[in-house]
Ligand code: EZ4
């Protein structure tokens with residue numbers, strides 16, 4: 001069996017997605033997600049100009065060798081652009097394998113380790129009462145785990161929070177929006193938020209929170225300590241994560257579980273975090289972590305050190321990544337939780353899929369391969385539009401982590 005063609009599809013049904021479609025001489029094709037939010041065309045070009053010419057003629061079953069070919073063989077290892085491209089190739093090849101063998105991809109990764117995948121949703125509001133109402137609405141939808149973000153008094157706009165009636169969407173069209181930030185106001189307010197949520201909704205529901213890389217290690221330690229009485233499922237991205245040893249400082253002070261990794265693209269971003277047991281959940285997912293092939297190795301390493309997965313699943317990760325993640329989550333032993341930010345209905349139309357949500361859990365479905373497709377007629381109706389993630393500055397104008 002041979003790869004005969006590979007094509008990059010860039011489309012923007014409400015937001016941008018980059019998809020790789022690989023065809024074989026037996027008429028079977030596979031899909032991979034290569035979307036890197038705000039940098040889509042860099043990945044598309046990397047695939048078209050450098051990877052695809054070297055893919056043609058290879059056996060799609062050789063996922064390990066093809067992965068190493070583009071990783072070791074590129075000489076320029078790692079980095080989000082190259083690893084997202086490599087992830088798309090790898091996903092599409094696993095999809096092809098499953099279709100050829102007429103079995104869901106989870107069966108190729110170890111089979112079913114569980115019946116259902118617990119997911120968490122987003123509840124956010126501009127103030128406390130609106131946020132509590134959002135939590136209530138998501139409980140009604142059946143979610144068992146909820147990420148709660150709220151507007152902070154005195155800060156004009158806060159990460160993860162949008163005006164009433166709108167959905168939080170990471171990137172916006174046009175030039176980057178700039179938001180402002182005060183660590184002091186944030187740290188003073190968030191414990192009150194979780195106190196209010198526990199008072200109103202009790203202890204059973206899992207609560208999560210994303211600090212979005214904005215604290216220093218000692219500030220994150222204070223955060224973790226002060227929310228301990230409300231027993232969060234996790235605090236996410238407490239600090240900017242380039243320095244793995246930062247997490248030791250946080251760990252020394254608090255029992256609030258820590259999740260990190262949505263911007264990681266290699267095991268070398270988290271090797272110390274895992275082996276020194278400095279975190280509890282790893283968020284590096286299939287698309288930005290280089291594909292199913294490397295994530296399997298990372299998950300197996302993490303299993304040894306009691307670290308579980310908690311894959312990123314915002315709307316900028318396409319339904320192709322969601323499909324791959326759900327097969328992966330079904331199979332591995334140390335699955336923790338999966339983020340679920342539902343896509344717009346139009347996105348689901350462009351990417352018809354076998355996976356589904358029911359009463360707080362998601363299911364990969366039982367179609368062969370990843371159980372995902374793309375509607376090429378619809379794709380042409382929604383061409384790429386430049387979009388950016390926001391920037392963030394401290395109140396005095398200093399650039400800060402968004
Ligand atoms: O900022 O997906 O946990 N979710 C997040 C997201 C990310 C965006 C970046 O593209 O942190 O909102």
Ligand code: CO
Nearest residue numbers: 210236237262
């Ligand atoms: Co996050």
